[in-house]
Amino acid sequence: SSGINAEYGSRAVKQTYKSLVTELYAIHNGQLSETTRRVYNEIQEVSKLDSDDLKVLNKRFADANNYLTLLKNLRIQQELIEKYGKGELTTEQAANKVGLTIPKGPKD
Numbered sequence: 001s002s003g004i005n006a007e008y009g010s011r012a013v014k015q016t017y018k019s020l021v022t023e024l025y026a027i028h029n030g031q032l033s034e035t036t037r038r039v040y041n042e043i044q045e046v047s048k049l050d051s052d053d054l055k056v057l058n059k060r061f062a063d064a065n066n067y068l069t070l071l072k073n074l075r076i077q078q079e080l081i082e083k084y085g086k087g088e089l090t091t092e093q094a095a096n097k098v099g100l101t102i103p104k105g106p107k108d
Contacts, residue, residue, distance in 0.1 A: 013057055016064040017043045023071040 017039055024036040046060060084097075092102050 013046045013061045013064060014043055016061060016068060017046065020064060020068050020071065023068060023075065026075060027071065 020039050021036055021043075024033060024039065025031075027033075028036065042060070042064075046057070089097065095102050
């Protein structure tokens with residue numbers, strides 16, 4: 001289950017928000033963006049919540065995890081595009097890129 005329970009309380013949510021801040025800093029080249037400021041504000045709000053309010057904590061935890069997953073995937077996608085390029089490769093080009101060659105078929 002993606003929810004949290006009283007044992008973890010707001011600590012799990014705060015850790016997820018801190019991971020969000022890390023991703024946001026990476027996206028914005030270490031600059032404090034408006035989005036990062038909003039995440040900091042959310043961390044402050046979560047800090048004030050009691051772990052007895054699990055419905056609110058679970059909602060925030062789910063939202064933060066979804067956003068964190070999106071940001072991580074966007075970062076990884078950008079890294080892959082930078083490393084391998086954006087265009088489509090032919091089968092032969094893809095094979096050559098990883099050190100393989102495509103055998104030639106029989107000549108007609």
